[in-house]
Amino acid sequence: xxxxxxxxxxxxxxxxxxxxxxxxxxxxxxxxxxxxxxxxxxxxxxxxxxxxxxxxxxxxxxxxxxxxxxxxxxxxxxxxxxxxxxxxxxxxxxxxxxxxxxxxxxxxxxxxxxxxxxxxxxxxxxxxxxxxxxxxxxxxxxxxxxxxxxxxxxxxxxxxxxxxxxxxxxxxxxxxxxxxxxxxxxxxxxxxxxxxxxxxxxxxxxxxxxxxxxxxxxxxxxxxxxxxxxxxxxxxxxxxxxxxxxxxxxxxxxxxxxxxxxxxxxxxxxxxxxxxxxxxxxxxxxxxxxxxxxxxxxxxxxxxxxxxxxxxxxxxxxxxxxxxxxxxxxxxxxxxxx
Numbered sequence: 643x644x645x646x647x648x649x650x651x652x653x654x655x656x657x658x659x660x661x662x663x664x665x666x667x668x669x670x671x672x673x674x675x676x677x678x679x680x681x682x683x684x685x686x687x688x689x690x691x692x693x694x695x696x697x698x699x700x701x702x703x704x705x706x707x708x709x710x711x712x713x714x715x716x717x718x719x720x721x722x723x724x725x726x727x728x729x730x731x732x733x734x735x736x737x738x739x740x741x742x743x744x745x746x747x748x749x750x751x752x753x754x755x756x757x758x759x760x761x762x763x764x765x766x767x768x769x770x771x772x773x774x775x776x777x778x779x780x781x782x783x784x785x786x787x788x789x790x791x792x793x794x795x796x797x798x799x800x801x802x803x804x805x806x807x808x809x810x811x812x813x814x815x816x817x818x819x820x821x822x823x824x825x826x827x828x829x830x831x832x833x834x835x836x837x838x839x840x841x842x843x844x845x846x847x848x849x850x851x852x853x854x855x856x857x858x859x860x861x862x863x864x865x866x867x868x869x870x871x872x873x874x875x876x877x878x879x880x881x882x883x884x885x886x887x888x889x890x891x892x893x894x895x896x897x898x899x900x901x902x903x904x905x906x907x908x909x910x911x912x913x914x915x916x917x918x919x920x921x922x923x924x925x926x927x928x929x930x931x932x933x934x935x936x937x938x939x940x941x942x943x944x945x946x947x948x949x950x951x952x953x954x955x956x957x958x959x960x961x962x963x964x965x966x967x968x969x970x971x972x973x974x975x976x977x978x979x980x
C-alpha cells in the first residue's frame with residue numbers, strides 16, 4: 643500500500659478517512675456530475691479493496707449495504723485501504739433507470755475512453771481512479787426490474803484466490819460466470835484485479851435479508867483478506883458451486899400463476915408455473931428442465947411468449963443447497979451483530 647494514496651487529486655494518508663466527490667461529466671445544464679467516494683485507510687499496511695454499487699442506476703440494495711458498511715464499528719480495526727462507492731451511475735439513480743442518458747449500459751462500456759461517449763468516459767474515470775488502484779473488489783448488484791435474484795456470488799471460480807474470496811463471502815450459491823466484454827469484471831481482470839459480483843434482490847426495492855447477507859459477506863471477505871480481525875465464530879455456510887445455469891422461458895403469453903419461489907429445490911419435469919388467458923383457461927405449464935435451485939425469478943404475473951421466467955442453477959445435490967439457504971436465513975436475525 644503506497645504512502646501517498648490519491649483519488650481525484652485528493653491525497654489520503656494512513657489512518658485517515660476522506661469523502662471525495664470524483665468529477666466525471668458535465669451535463670448540458672452546466673451541472674457537474676460527480677461520483678461519491680468514501681476512502682478509509684488503516685494505520686497498518688494491508689490490501690486495497692473497492693466495494694461499489696449502482697453501476698446500474700435502478701439497483702439499490704448495494705447503496706444500503708455500503709451505507710451500513712462505512713458505519714460499521716468493525717472498520718475501526720481496518721488494515722489496508724477500503725474504497726467504498728455507494729453510487730457509480732449517479733444519473734441512473736436520479737432517473738431510477740438502469741442506463742445512462744445516452745441509453746448505454748455502463749457495465750457494458752468498460753474500459754471506456756477519455757474521449758468516448760458519456761458512458762465510456764464514466765467507465766474510464768472509474769477504472770482509472772478506483773479499480774486500477776486496488777487488489778480486488780466487490781461489485782453489488784440486484785436483479786433487473788420485476789425480477790428477483792437469490793443471494794449469490796458470480797465470479798471466475800477457476801481462479802483459486804477468487805474462489806477463496808467467494809467461499810468466504812458466505813452465501814450458499816456460487817456461480818462460475820464467464821467474463822462479458824465491456825463489463826467491469828472483464829476490465830478489472832485485464833488489470834489483474836480480482837472481482838466478486840454479488841447478486842441479490844430486485845431493482846428499485848430494498849430487501850432486508852439481501853442487504854444483511856451482503857453486508858455480512860463484505861465483512862467476511864475483509865476478514866478473509868486479514869483487513870479486519872476475525873469475528874466471533876459462527877455456523878459456516880458451505881457454498882455450492884454451479885458450473886451451469888439457464889433461464890426457462892414462456893412458451894405462451896398470458897397470466898402467470900407461480901408455483902415455485904426463489905431458493906426452491908426443483909426437479910426435472912416439475913411444474914414451476916401455469917400460464918392462463920384472462921378468462922382463467924390454462925394455456926400452458928412451465929416445466930423444469932433439470933434438477934436444480936431457483937436463483938432468479940420473474941415477479942410480475944404477466945408474461946409474453948419467449949420471456950425469461952426462472953433462472954435455474956444446476957447442482958448435483960440441490961437438497962443440500964436448500965439446507966444451506968435455510969442456514970443463511972437463520973444467521974441473519976434482526977439483532978445480529980456482524
